[in-house]
Amino acid sequence: MAIVSGRRPPSPGLDLSDDAAASGLTLALPIFLGANPVTERTNEDWLRSLSEMAAVDDAAVADLREVLRRGLRRALSGRAAADDGFIEDMAQEGVLKVLSGLAMFRGDCRFTTWGITIAVRVAFTELRRARWRDVSLDRLVEDAPARCPTTPPADGSSQDARQAILAAMHGVLDSDLTDRQRQALVAELRGMPQAEIAAQMGLTRNALYKLTHDARQNLKRGLEAAGISGDEVRSTFDL
Amino acid sequence: MSLSPDELRELARYVLLTRPDEIGCDDWLGHAPRYAELVAAREPVPEPLRRAAEHLDVCPECAEEFRACLAALTAEGGSD
Numbered sequence: 065m066a067i068v069s070g071r072r073p074p075s076p077g078l079d080l081s082d083d084a085a086a087s088g089l090t091l092a093l094p095i096f097l098g099a100n101p102v103t104e105r106t107n108e109d110w111l112r113s114l115s116e117m118a119a120v121d122d123a124a125v126a127d128l129r130e131v132l133r134r135g136l137r138r139a140l141s142g143r144a145a146a147d148d149g150f151i152e153d154m155a156q157e158g159v160l161k162v163l164s165g166l167a168m169f170r171g172d173c174r175f176t177t178w179g180i181t182i183a184v185r186v187a188f189t190e191l192r193r194a195r196w197r198d199v200s201l202d203r204l205v206e207d208a209p210a211r212c213p214t215t216p217p218a219d220g221s222s223q224d225a226r227q228a229i230l231a232a233m234h235g236v237l238d239s240d241l242t243d244r245q246r247q248a249l250v251a252e253l254r255g256m257p258q259a260e261i262a263a264q265m266g267l268t269r270n271a272l273y274k275l276t277h278d279a280r281q282n283l284k285r286g287l288e289a290a291g292i293s294g295d296e297v298r299s300t301f302d303l
Numbered sequence: 304m305s306l307s308p309d310e311l312r313e314l315a316r317y318v319l320l321t322r323p324d325e326i327g328c329d330d331w332l333g334h335a336p337r338y339a340e341l342v343a344a345r346e347p348v349p350e351p352l353r354r355a356a357e358h359l360d361v362c363p364e365c366a367e368e369f370r371a372c373l374a375a376l377t378a379e380g381g382s383d
Contacts (some may be wrong), residue, residue: 076348135375136375138374138375139372139375140371168333170333170337172337173336173337174340175338177336177337180336180375181332181335181336181339181372182332184371186334188364188367188368192364234305249314250306253306253313253314253321258364269329273329275329277321277325280318280322280361281323283321284320284321297315298319301315303316
C-alpha cells in the first residue's frame with residue numbers, strides 16, 4: 065500500500081480535524097506530546113480520513129503512525145530488542161494492519177487504543193518470531209525434559225495420590241489426544257510462541273488456539289473419566 | 304515424550320481453567336482495547352467483558368500483550 069510506504073508530508077489543503085477520544089469534540093487542535101504534533105480526532109474522523117481509499121488523508125496516516133510509534137515505545141519500554149528502528153518498522157506494519165482491518169473496529173473504545181493494541185500484537189509477534197525462528201517444533205517436542213520434582217512429597221499416601229494423578233495425566237496425554245494436539249500443547253508448555261507453532265504446523269493463530277483448547281478439554285474429560293476431581297488436581301499441584 | 308513436573312503443573316492449571324465457551328486470541332483482540340481502557344481508568348468491567356478477559360488466564364501471550372497495552376495507556380500523557 066503505497067500511501068504508507070514512506071514518511072510523506074501532509075497534503076496541503078487537508079482538513080486537520082480533531083480529537084483523540086470518542087468525545088465528539090470538533091475543534092481542530094494539534095497536540096504536542098513529542099517531537100511531532102498529532103492532530104486530535106474523533107473515532108469518526110479517523111475512520112473517515114483513513115477509509116476513503118481513493119483519497120486517503122495522508123496527514124491522518126502520518127498521525128496514526130506517530131500514535132502507534134509512541135504507543136509502542138511505551139509498551140515495549142525496557143526491551144533491548146525493541147530499538148528505535150524496530151519500533152518504526154512495527155509502527156509502519158501496524159498502520160498497514162489498521163488500514164486493512166478498519167471494518168473490524170467496533171467503536172467501543174478510542175480508535176487510537178484499538179490501533180495501539182494491533183500494533184502491540186504485531187510487535188510481539190515479531191519479537192517472539194525472532195527469538196524462536198531457528199527452533200524446530202519437532203525437536204522441541206521430542207526433547208525430553210529433566211525429571212526433577214518441584215515439591216518434595218509430604219508423606220507416603222500423598223505421594224501415592226500424586227503419582228496416580230501424574231500417571232493419569234500422562235495416560236490421557238498419550239492416549240486421548242491426537243498427535244497434533246499433543247505437539248501443539250507441549251510446544252506451548254515449552255514456551256514456543258503461538259505464531260511460530262502455527263507457522264510450523266501450517267495453521268492460523270486462531271486455529272491453533274482451537275486445537276489446544278480441544279486438547280485441554282480432552283484432558284479435562286479424561287481426568288474426570290479416571291475419577292480425578294478438580295480439587296484433587298489443585299491439591300496435587302498446589303494450585 | 305514426557306513432561307517435566309513444572310510442565311505438568313502448568314498443564315494442570317490450564318486444564319482447571321478450561322471452559323467450553325472460551326474465546327480465541329483473535330476474538331480476544333476485539334475485546335482487548337475496551338478492556339484495557341476500563342482497567343487503565345479503574346472503571347467497572349461489564350460481566351461479558353470480564354468473562355472474555357478470562358482468556359488472559361490461559362493465554363500467556365495475549366496476557367503479555369495486554370500488559371504492554373496497559374503500560375502504553377497508563378503512560379499516556381507522559382513525555383515521549
